Amino acid sequence: MPTSLSFKPWLFGLLFALFYLQALNLSANSAVPSRIAVLGFELHDFTQLPIPSAELARTEAAQTILAEALQTAGYIVVPNNQPLQTQANQGFGYLVAHPDKAAELGKALQADYVLVGRVQKPSYLFAYLMVQVIEVKTGQQLAEFSREAKGETVGATRRALLQIATEIPKALDKASSNNQEAKLNFIAPIYQKNTSKDFDTVIDDLLFAISQHNFRLTEQSTIGQAIAEREEKNFPKITILHFCNLTYAQALLEKAIASPLHMPCRISVRQVNNQVLIETLLLPNNAAEQAFVDEINQILQEIVNTGAA
Template sequence: MIVNTLLRSLLLCLLSFGSLAETRIAVLDFELKDLTLAPGVPAELQRTASIKPLLEQELTRAGYVVVAIPDQAQQAANSGVGYLFDHADAAAQLGKQFQADYILVGRLHKPSFLFAYLMGRLVKVADGKLVGDYISESKGPNASLTIKAVESLTGKIDHDLDRRYSPPPPAKLAY
């Protein structure tokens, strides 16, 4: 009787652990919304393009399964700049095509030369509902600050999902 109860408990633990390990998230390319007097400079386009792979890396490190969505599929689903960001239902349909549980639509919003906001909207694919609307600030164009903003964004996403992400410790600066 005790052995049966222990085996059942162990099986339940393994099943629940297995389901946590299989949370599937698709991350779309981030769009740049640059409101400065010199919008779309190459450095900003490069920073914007770096966000998706950095975020996928952090989500993978946290134990999520990252689902790839081809650029052509994202472009076909996007009826214009900001469309998928503003239409959770359309983003969910795209995620459903690739068997994702969640889809993250992102934007780099740059109102100033001094700072930018990494914005992400996490949508549950099954019902098309918005799970979370996240913002992380990045002061300055420095790549290490963008990485810290991505880590912050990952922590916010994980907080609403499985709560298992621990950002890396801050780097020690040599003086």
């Protein structure tokens, strides 16, 4: 006797959501898929009632449900390290309130994005599944999604999380587009010092400092002299020193911290009346790699300070 197969409406909706999510992600991210860390969900129960086992099961299952949905969509889901999450979460709701700390955890997990989830339960009749999307590179929250789940069943949780999962690619695509636009903008703070030292002495001291910090001079452009010779008249001295450290350059490019326009490093030296002005371009702040940025900026500042001392 033939057996008839019947799909429950919620199961059909689940399958449709997964296929839609996968198609959406593959069309928008056909290159290297993003690495996403889905953290364990935190239960925020405001009912002041004893927490039933069903609620604990729902909260525990939420991470797996969301991770599986994103993995089906083509993302690389980074395994979560619960002890590491517990260590990073300094108190109840800490990671929810501190996206920069969640980003640090994501960096340790080698993820591009971190999803911080919680089950917020204002009543025993329903709860809200809430997910924050944090970009590891910037430490910024890109989006926050919330869906209502009636009752305390895992099925209700699954439906709510699948709805959230279909929204996450849109947030990631928008962030990617914004990052591409930001890369077109050359942003670099300037560090400068004045000195009454002789111009040529400043150049000599800068060249010495550059070599002492294991950088190699790649070019020395005497722009002021070139203009004076072409125009056959006096022109203020202006020299640009180009220098590079390939180890730092490789790290900056691989970590996508700086634009290639930042390379090689440059120091401008120009005569301004009786003073010599020394300037260099520093790297812009980067929340995910701030320590590395500070290290390079400190070297550049020390080189300039040596020239001005």
